[in-house]
Amino acid sequence: MATETHPLLAHHFDNLDQQRESSSLAMWIFLVTEIMFFGGLFMAYLLYRWQYPVAFHAGSHHLNIQLGGFNTAVLICSSLTMAMAVRCAQLGDRAKLTLFMILTLVLGFVFLGVKAVEYHDKWVHHLIPGLHFQWEGEGGREVQIFYSLYFAMTGLHATHMIVGAGLIFWLLPSCAKGKYNADYHHPIECFGLYWHFVDIVWIFLFPLLYLLGRH
Amino acid sequence: MSFHISPVRSYVGVFLALMGLTAITVFVAFQDLGPMNNFVALGIAVIKASLVILFFMHGKYSTKLTKLVIGSAFLWLLLLFAFTMSDFMSRGWLGVPGK
Numbered sequence: 300m301a302t303e304t305h306p307l308l309a310h311h312f313d314n315l316d317q318q319r320e321s322s323s324l325a326m327w328i329f330l331v332t333e334i335m336f337f338g339g340l341f342m343a344y345l346l347y348r349w350q351y352p353v354a355f356h357a358g359s360h361h362l363n364i365q366l367g368g369f370n371t372a373v374l375i376c377s378s379l380t381m382a383m384a385v386r387c388a389q390l391g392d393r394a395k396l397t398l399f400m401i402l403t404l405v406l407g408f409v410f411l412g413v414k415a416v417e418y419h420d421k422w423v424h425h426l427i428p429g430l431h432f433q434w435e436g437e438g439g440r441e442v443q444i445f446y447s448l449y450f451a452m453t454g455l456h457a458t459h460m461i462v463g464a465g466l467i468f469w470l471l472p473s474c475a476k477g478k479y480n481a482d483y484h485h486p487i488e489c490f491g492l493y494w495h496f497v498d499i500v501w502i503f504l505f506p507l508l509y510l511l512g513r514h
Numbered sequence: 515m516s517f518h519i520s521p522v523r524s525y526v527g528v529f530l531a532l533m534g535l536t537a538i539t540v541f542v543a544f545q546d547l548g549p550m551n552n553f554v555a556l557g558i559a560v561i562k563a564s565l566v567i568l569f570f571m572h573g574k575y576s577t578k579l580t581k582l583v584i585g586s587a588f589l590w591l592l593l594l595f596a597f598t599m600s601d602f603m604s605r606g607w608l609g610v611p612g613k
Contacts, residue, residue, distance in 0.1 A: 319517065324580050331587040338591045342598055349602070364540070371536050379529040382520075382570045389519050488572075495571045499563045505536075506555040510543035514551060 307483045319485045326489040330496050337500055340455065344448050344507060347441075354441030356512030358449070361426060363417060367509040370413050371501065377406035378498045381491050388487040391480030396487070400474050403494065404467045407460055414457050421446070449508055456504060459497045466490055518575035528569045535562050 303314050312318040348355045384399035425433035428447045432439070470490060473479070479487055539558040547554065567573040573584055 316517075320577055320580075323576065324583065327576075327580050327583045331583060334587045334591060338594055342594055345595060346598065346602060349599070364543075368536065368540055372533065375529065375532045375536065378532075378566060378570055379525060382525045382528075383522070386519060386522070386525070389517065492571055495566050499566050502562045502566070503556075503559050506539055506543070506559050510539060510555050511552055513543040514546040 305482055315482055319488070322485040322489055323492065326492045330492060333496060337452075337455070340448070340452050341503065341507075344452065347444050347448065348507075348511075351438070351441040351444065352512075354438040355445050357436070357438065358442045358445030359508060359510075359512050361421075361424070362449075362509045363420065364509050364513065366413055366417055367505055370410050371505045373406050373410045373413070374498045374501050377403050377410070378495055380406065381494045385484070385488050385491040388474075388479040388484035389481060391477075393474070393477040393479075396479060397471065397474045400467055400471055404464055404471075407464045407467070411457060411460055411464075414453065421450075452504055452508070456497065456500050459500070463490075463494055463497055466493070518572060520569065520572070520575075524569060528565050531565060532562055 305315055308315055308318060312321065380399045380402040384396055384403060387396035387399055421427055425431050426446055428443045428450070432443050432446070434442050467490075470486065474487070535558050539555055542554050542558075543551065545551075567584065573581065576584075
């Protein structure tokens with residue numbers, strides 16, 4: 300089909316290539332604002348870690364490295380299935396696109412389930428900052444700062460995962476109907492950029508929160 | 515149409531590299547390298563993030579304008595970290611007159 304007269308070409312674009320490039324640029328600009336938004340939290344973490352290294356080491360010892368590592372692997376798998384979903388959309392493979400989107404969704408829920416187990420563990424051990432926070436030993440106030448940052452950063456990350464899962468539910472019907480092909484696939488591509496971005500945030504959260512000070 | 519379709523081989527290769535780097539970073543975390551532990555952990559995270567951006571997010575195949583936007587984001591992030599930390603880390607270096 301001529302790309303200048305495609306039914307899915309918005310009137311303000313010259314052709315489908317321009318439309319696709321514009322949306323991926325716009326998605327990246329949105330992700331830049333997200334990088335800045337998470338960047339503020341990373342800055343706070345860096346500064347407090349530098350000020351209270353002992354308390355941050357002690358606090359991170361209570362995090363479960365097996366669960367954190369497992370979740371890292373789950374997210375990397377979900378990034379692979381997402382990349383494959385974009386590829387299938389580009390090739391117009393309706394069945395495989397739907398399958399990879401569902402796999403990505405399932406892996407996202409596995410991640411959130413493990414996160415819920417970890418949060419529950421912190422609840423049971425009174426490690427949630429606030430009135431009921433309990434800490435045996437020195438530096439309870441500083442450890443509470445560590446846990447405030449832990450919940451703010453992983454909570455914001457989990458919120459992004461939940462939004463991503465919602466977006467998959469929204470995109471799935473059009474995937475199953477075969478809306479995406481070589482001419483028109485930028486909605487899947489832009490969603491893929493979002494999903495990979497959320498993976499990148501975790502790639503930094505895992506070493507910062509779980510691994511540093513482990514030795 | 516002018517867009518890049520990556521072969522499955524390249525996606526699987528990046529996936530295996532990410533999994534391998536995760537295993538290495540967990541292993542290194544249990545070794546005592548002094549302050550080097552922090553640099554190794556963050557260095558590996560930067561390599562992993564770069565792989566995701568270049569190959570999974572097609573950063574390598576995007577237009578020059580998109581590449582500029584991606585690069586500028588990380589430049590500004592580094593400015594945020596560098597200026598804030600240089601302020602806090604240098605506060606004790608000089609005595610304050612009258613204090």
